[in-house]
Amino acid sequence: MTEHIAIVDLGSNSARLIVMHIYHNGAYNLVYNQKESVRLSEGMEQDNQLQEAAIGRAIHTLKVFAHMCQLHKVDRIIATATAAVRNASNGQAFVAKVRELTGIPLEIISGKKEAKIGSIAVTNTIDIKDALLFDLGGGSTELTLVRNNQVAELVSLPFGAITLSEKFQTQDKVTDEIIANLNNYILDKLLAIPWLSKLNLPLVGIGGTARNIAKMDQRRKNYPFPKLHNYRMGMVSLDSLWESLIKTNLSQRRKIPGLSSDRADIILAGMNVVKALFEVSAGEQFIISGCGLREGLFMHYYLTRQQQADVLPDxxxxxxxxxxxxxxxxxxxxxxxxxxxxxxxxxxxxxxxxxxxxxxxxxxxxxxxxxxxxxxxxxxxxxxxxxxxxxxxxxxxxxxxxxxxxxxxxxxxxxxxxxxxxxxxxxxxxxxxxxxxxxxxxxxxxxxxxxxxxxxxxxxxxxxxxxxxxxxxxxxxxxxxxxxxxxxxxxxxxxxxxxxxxxxx
Incomplete structure (x- = not known):
């Protein structure tokens, strides 16, 4: 009998739903994927609360997700909320409201758990034993040092592409002073992490910022394969893309091939984090992971069900x-x-x-x-x-x-x-x-x-x-x-x- 598993990932910027099938012979497959922009963390800088407009967008989207789960006859929903809900003073009340109105059992996960789940996704889908992983979301950034396929260090930083964009006003045209202030802020936070400096390891990126950087680079190079997972970039390509982006305003960025229009206002802050990580860790290359929190949640569920460890041997x-x-x-x-x-x-x-x-x-x-x-x-x-x-x-x-x-x-x-x-x-x-x-x-x-x-x-x-x-x-x-x-x-x-x-x- 086929088991239908839904994974809901409610982030600070986007809400995502995937439905996976696990078949009687043990095979599994993705059968449905939906992404909606909800900007849940928008406006939180004011009072550290989820705003009514953002809550309304999220509830509406989650109702749609719940309906899709019914249509797909889902047997189990695994649902997580990350930085925006985790950091909000009204986060628990929001979770209760979601359950009441949609039936979706949202779990607020810690930054460290989020980083651990992301590492499960990467280590089981990219052949790399030692790397620095980052999951750059709208409201937080999780860093995980992987040594010999095992988590050696991890930390969750309380800023992401949306929060940094709002804090430093990088949504539209930026000045040299704005970029300098943003960069210095990020560098100060990263340099305070004792194990991060001069790792000389590949940098593996999870999340929408990483994927959009890769999409833009692929379009610039006329890359013939649309696959993002395990796409690799060097520092020269990253710098070249950055130099072209900081010269643009919001309207111009929305027309850049490969850049999602709903991410055009937060890409500068997000990309600055990636550049700073490269600089501090002395990264060897930038590898994009198309698999992240959702895939990590599923793999953890599937491997536990199969009585296997979270890291596959091959x-x-x-x-x-x-x-x-x-x-x-x-x-x-x-x-x-x-x-x-x-x-x-x-x-x-x-x-x-x-x-x-x-x-x-x-x-x-x-x-x-x-x-x-x-x-x-x-x-x-x-x-x-x-x-x-x-x-x-x-x-x-x-x-x-x-x-x-x-x-x-x-x-x-x-x-x-x-x-x-x-x-x-x-x-x-x-x-x-x-x-x-x-x-x-x-x-x-x-x-x-x-x-x-x-x-x-x-x-x-x-x-x-x-x-x-x-x-x-x-x-x-x-x-x-x-x-x-x-x-x-x-x-x-x-x-x-x-x-x-x-x-x-």
């Missing part, structure tokens, strides 16, 4: 298996092909000279090579490639995701017709060579299970100066598998520069 294999299960792939065939592919890869390593990382990419491709059958069996390799290209696969760079996509698309043979323009934007000649070799190994492995009956139980491979050898063990007649693998002998000689000899043990 995020790529976890997301790959999840995708295989979601598309109802033949898991026995996929696991068997993956095992055979690893054996071929390892036995011929001196021949193909590929790396351990490329071995990992081959393993993921082997798991997913047949998922395109969900769309149509005919030409399913091309369909598999498209699904992999657009999948929520974690632990991969954008280039690596394109590489795996190409490999899955070629598991019946190399065909440039199936390669869309986007592949050529990411992959150079060396990458294409890697893709051809990995695709060849995958094609051989799949041929060894052509009937999907695991007739061939194991293989032994050897390499001599004059030939490559493949010896297989079969528990039954493997004539179909033999015919299938022999079709790739010509491809093998062309790619590996040696003949392939096939025998049965």
């Amino acid at each position: 995020i790529l294999m976890h997301s790959t298996r999840n995708m295989l299960l979601f598309y109802k792939g033949n898991t026995i065939h996929a696991y068997h092909v993956s095992h055979l592919a690893m054996t071929l890869f390892d036995g011929w390593q001196k021949l193909h000279q590929l790396t351990l990382r490329e071995r990992t990419l081959l393993k993921a491709a082997a798991f997913l090579h047949d998922i395109g059958i969900t769309i149509n069996y005919y030409d399913h390799a091309r369909h598999s490639a498209y699904l992999v290209e657009n999948a929520r696969l974690f632990g991969l760079t954008h280039r690596e995701q394109m590489l795996i996509s190409a490999v899955t698309g070629w598991h019946h043979g190399v065909s440039t017709k199936s390669m869309r323009r986007i592949y050529y934007e990411f992959l150079d000649e060396a990458d294409w060579s890697i893709a051809r070799k990995l695709a060849l190994i995958l094609a051989l492995a799949e041929s060894l299970d052509q009937t999907e009956m695991s007739v061939i139980q194991g293989v032994t491979v050897k390499l001599t100066p004059t030939q490559a050898e493949l010896k297989f063990e079969a528990y039954d007649n493997a004539v179909i598998e033999q015919q299938a693998i022999k079709k790739h002998q010509k491809w093998f000689r062309k790619e590996m520069k040696l003949p392939l000899i096939i025998t049965e043990a």
Whole structure:
């Protein structure tokens, strides 16, 4: 039976709702997403209270969310309120009113809990063991130092993009003096954190400010892939974008490609925080996380339900298996092909000279090579490639995701017709060579299970100066598998520069 889980995240700037399905086989998938701008913290500078207009906007939005939960037949709602409600003197009264009028059980979470949940989202979706995480919201900024995938330090700072914008009046045209005062204020707060200085680590950003910075940078560079998660920027790109932004007024910023119009008035303050974090921590690069509080809340719920720890040991294999299960792939065939592919890869390593990382990419491709059958069996390799290209696969760079996509698309043979323009934007000649070799190994492995009956139980491979050898063990007649693998002998000689000899043990 499918479990329907709703996650509500009521922040200082936006309110968000996602609905996740957890299926009977353990797979999960996002089925609905809604975001509304509520500006809940607007006007709080005056008396530290949520203002009536902001409360009205939030209640209206949460009523809509509650209705959507009913339509989606949600079994459980996990709902959190962050800085605006946390800091407001009338926050508890607001939570009670929300429950009375909408039925949504809002929980006010502490800044440290917010930071911890954000770290769960990042460590389970970006392959990085050591980093400085920041979650920049409208009313607070959470900083988390991650060492070896574990939270080492965390702190919640009582300012965010909205509160800083209101405090320093950066919503429209700014002067050098305004920017200097804002920057000095942020630097003073950051320099007071003893563990933050000169970390020399990647800076991973969560939240709307980080995503909008990435969107603007992508549009400036005509980046061909719309994916934000794990998008990376250097300090030069960040500085260039900043210099162009501070010269604009509000009207001009609303027209900047990639910048949401409802964030145009708070982007300067938000981006100044990012620049200051870069400066104080001596950041190596800026990595954008498309996953944040909502995904962290879901992953915590899901992993607890599965009796697993909050940090997955292998995020790529976890997301790959999840995708295989979601598309109802033949898991026995996929696991068997993956095992055979690893054996071929390892036995011929001196021949193909590929790396351990490329071995990992081959393993993921082997798991997913047949998922395109969900769309149509005919030409399913091309369909598999498209699904992999657009999948929520974690632990991969954008280039690596394109590489795996190409490999899955070629598991019946190399065909440039199936390669869309986007592949050529990411992959150079060396990458294409890697893709051809990995695709060849995958094609051989799949041929060894052509009937999907695991007739061939194991293989032994050897390499001599004059030939490559493949010896297989079969528990039954493997004539179909033999015919299938022999079709790739010509491809093998062309790619590996040696003949392939096939025998049965």
